[in-house]
Amino acid sequence: MVRNPPIQPKFRANIRGYSAETARYWVGTSTRWGAFAGVAALFLFSQVPLMKQSLLQKTPLLGWYWKVEEIKK
Template structure:
C-alpha cells in the first residue's frame, strides 16, 4: 500500500500556485479592456495625437492630414 507524504510549501510558492490559474484569464480580459478603451477613445484628439499616432504600423492611419486653414480652432 502506498504512503501519503505531505510536503511543506513555502508561502510564496503557495501564492504563486493559487494565482497562476487566473493569470491567463486576467491577461485576456485586461488586453480586451485596453483595446476596447482605445477603440472608444480613438476619436478623442488627445488619445489620437499622444497614443495612436505613435504606434509603428498604424501611425499613418491616425495622422491628421487636414490643412490648417480648414480647422476651426
C-alpha cells in the same frame, strides 16, 4: 508492525492559500481580460483628439491610420 494509512495528506506549497496551478490559471485569465479591456478602451477613445495625438499617431505600425493632414491655405 506499523502500517502507513492508505490515504495520506498531500502537502502543496502555497502563498495565502493560492497554489502555483491556481496562480497560473488566474494570471492567464487576467491577462486576456486586461488585453481585451485595453483594446476596447483604445477603440472607444480613438476619436478624442488628445488620444489621437499623444498615443495613436505614435503607434509604430498603425500610426498612419490616425494621422490627419493639415489643409494649407
